Amino acid sequence: GAGVSQTPSNKVTEKGKYVELRCDPISGHTALYWYRQSLGQGPEFLIYFQGTGAADDSGLPNDRFFAVRPEGSVSTLKIQRTERGDSAVYLCASSLIGGNTEAFFGQGTRLTVV
Amino acid sequence: AQKVTQAQTEISVVEKEDVTLDCVYETRDTTYYLFWYKQPPSGELVFLIRRNSFDEQNEISGRYSWNFQKSTSSFNFTITASQVVDSAVYFCALSENSSNTGKLIFGQGTTLQVKP
Numbered sequence: 749g750a751g752v753s754q755t756p757s758n759k760v761t762e763k764g765k766y767v768e769l770r771c772d773p774i775s776g777h778t779a780l781y782w783y784r785q786s787l788g789q790g791p792e793f794l795i796y797f798q799g800t801g802a803a804d805d806s807g808l809p810n811d812r813f814f815a816v817r818p819e820g821s822v823s824t825l826k827i828q829r830t831e832r833g834d835s836a837v838y839l840c841a842s843s844l845i846g847g848n849t850e851a852f853f854g855q856g857t858r859l860t861v862v
Numbered sequence: 863a864q865k866v867t868q869a870q871t872e873i874s875v876v877e878k879e880d881v882t883l884d885c886v887y888e889t890r891d892t893t894y895y896l897f898w899y900k901q902p903p904s905g906e907l908v909f910l911i912r913r914n915s916f917d918e919q920n921e922i923s924g925r926y927s928w929n930f931q932k933s934t935s936s937f938n939f940t941i942t943a944s945q946v947v948d949s950a951v952y953f954c955a956l957s958e959n960s961s962n963t964g965k966l967i968f969g970q971g972t973t974l975q976v977k978p
Contacts, residue, residue: 751906779964790866790953790968791907804963837905846964848895848914848957853907 750774752854754840760860761830769825769857771840779846780823782815783839785856791839797823798846830861864889866956868969875944876977883939883972885954891915893959896930896937897966901951913937944976 753772761767773780778799783791793807797817805815812830817823827834837858841851865888875881887896898910911921913930921928925942941948951973955966 781965783966788970790955790970791966793965793967796963796965798963804961804965807965839907841907843964847962848912848959848964850909850912851964851966852909853899855904855906858905 752840752842752852754838754854754857756857757855758858758860760862763830763832763861765830767827767830767859769827769838769859771823771825771842771854773821773823773840773842774852775821777842777844777852778820779843779849779851780817781841781843781851782823782825783841785837785839787836794825794838796846803846827859830859832861835859835861864891864956864958864967866954866967866969868952868954868972870972871970872973872975874975874977877946878943880940880942881944881974881976883941883952883954883974885937885939885969887935887937887954887956889956889958891958891960895957895959897955897957898928898937898939899953899955899968901953901971903950907953910939941974944974946976946978949974949976 780797782794785791796804800820812828837856839856841853843851867886899907951971954969
């Protein structure tokens with residue numbers, strides 16, 4: 749499809765394990781965002797990529813969280829030593845050039861840490 | 863500090879009623895953008911509208927209308943003649959020009975239930 753694709757749609761992992769969440773943005777979109785949405789809350793910003801570089805990672809909660817976008821397209825959010833508090837829906841969005849242009853969201857990855 | 867407040871956690875209406883979702887924001891920027899997104903049960907956030915801080919004209923799109931008032935820092939969303947398919951969580955969001963990233967600051971969302 750032509751939209752933002754996130755895989756997996758659901759991920760259950762044990763506390764302490766490492767997980768990777770993948771985002772495939774809309775083709776040609778240079779800007780990519782990761783957000784985290786806890787139950788009953790609005791999405792919270794994690795990190796913003798412009799091309800291959802992380803232009804703003806101020807929302808990453810701690811150094812267990814890391815994200816890459818090596819070729820300026822697909823991005824991977826990596827979480828080390830997962831904790832139960834990391835359980836949430838992780839949303840990815842892309843926009844054509846960033847700034848304040850319209851962002852298109854994927855359906856998210858629901859992460860459950862048990 | 864930047865903040866978006868959606869005071870209504872849940873609203874329930876009967877089909878064909880009009881409903882208004884409130885949004886109040888805080889920002890120190892003079893240039894900013896306001897958004898509304900719809901999140902149906904599938905989870906994907908669907909863009910509805912973007913307004914910049916210099917354009918206070920109200921906007922209408924079909925059954926949807928938006929009232930932007932800088933004097934009260936509000937950007938309210940009205941659905942006229944609601945339908946069951948309007949049932950979803952609606953988010954108001956703010957983007958500050960000074961961030962130069964387009965990152966969105968979301969409110970907590972309002973869950974709208976439209977009953978047949």
